Amino acid sequence: MPALYLSHGAPPLADDPVWPGELAAWSATLPRPTAILMVSAHWEEAPLALGATETVPLVYDFWGFPERYYQVRYEAPGAPALAESVRKLLRAPGTPVQDIPDHGLDHGAYVPLVEMFPAADIPVLQVSMPTLDPARLMEIGRRLAPLRDEGVLIVGSGFFTHNLAALRHPGGGVPSWSAEFDDWGRRALESRDWDVLLDFLNKAPAGRYAHPRTEHFAPLFVTLGAAQAAGDGTDTDTGRSVIDGFWMGLAKRSVQFG
Template sequence: MKFPTYFISHGGGPWPYMDDLRHAMRALEMSLRDIPRQIGVTPKAVLMISGHWEDEVFSVMASPQPTMVYDYYGFPAHTYSVIYPAPGAPALASRVRALIGAAGLPARLDVERGFDHGTFAPLAVMYPDADVPVIQLSLQARLDPAQHLELGSALSSLRDKGVLIIGSGLSYHNLRCFGPPARAPSQAFDGWLQDTLIRSSPADRLARLIDWGKAPAARLAHPRGDHLLPLMVAVGAATTEAGHCIYHEDNIFGGVTASSFRFGSAANE
């Protein structure tokens, strides 16, 4: 079975561990909980590309038991002691590094990196028993979209081997423009995403993603692009396959339009 790939909007901070935020993000939670149903079987491992990890080269988490990275601020004390105890997958990490290197891209293993909230927050909803091995893969710090599409292509063969590839970011990420002021730019950029990912041909989709900075409200929606680049990896690993919107909400974070996408068919389709 060839798994689809995903780009998910992962929500705010450690939201699954806070009752009020979890209630506010109910629609997001339901979309994440539905992903295991969509793929139909338990994956052998999850490969997560998080918008919260950048490195000079593509770095692959290689610890057999990853630690935690509490990369958020101002949340309740208990959220700085939560543990998502999923095992790592060192053999898969070595395979990922080899695939990236074979594509002519620089890569290294990192035995110290732990799970950041771009990984553990959504996975706490998707696989709450933490019984699926997980590795993270960093972004490359230059945030070049073409290079991240190439990265996805290099990893595509893993989809036939029981590895679920997920790009974890946010379809809108401007921490200085949340709430009501975010309504117009997030809607404009989301409309471009829907058109690009669902209604464009595969070739046009790639071209539009490479030039994403020309999209409506692009730099208001993503001043840096770190939370968008995981999308490029998900698309690059499923270049010719159809995009599907699996989550869409018009008023998250007080005014933000946000979406998540699947590339490829669900098991039950």
């Protein structure tokens, strides 16, 4: 299976005239997954946690939106077999794995899934990010990589730029810091410059402004790790941008490896 990093949008993504269709068209090109493993910007928990392995209510982790956004349902089957595989791949001395069986899918997980797999008939498991350290997240992704051979779609869900100051940008449009970071990130991915990506806060133009807190870029590193095809970590599947452009001033670049 490929490994994906996608910009997930907010609940109003469903009302956008373009983006839902882009996500639906993307999923139509993918092999049907046996299960989906989601790593969302909106769940940080240490030690690494596994969410519900049976269908439980969604987590509406947002405030002040119209009531219709709180009526969305996505009753995908749980994935207990995938959870057991994740435990085996990740659990080691000094790296415990915990279960939080009542943790449902948050909006970083279900908002894109509603558009990509609307039938909600593929088992889904969400796991937490136990750290925001890019190198450690990349290692977690490497350890999860064998799941791809079992048909599991590994998805890192964030936002390629994420500073809500964009919503207050004078005159609308795309702020320069968002455009500059997006172009830098595109070039780094195309050149497979993983070292510079790992040091994005220092190496990217406007890095600290595009991501004043890094939780929305962090899932990319799980995806990059999962995309590494060689056991020694030296070979990585070539990535390509499937979705680009901007939404409310934020870069919605989304990338597929494999």
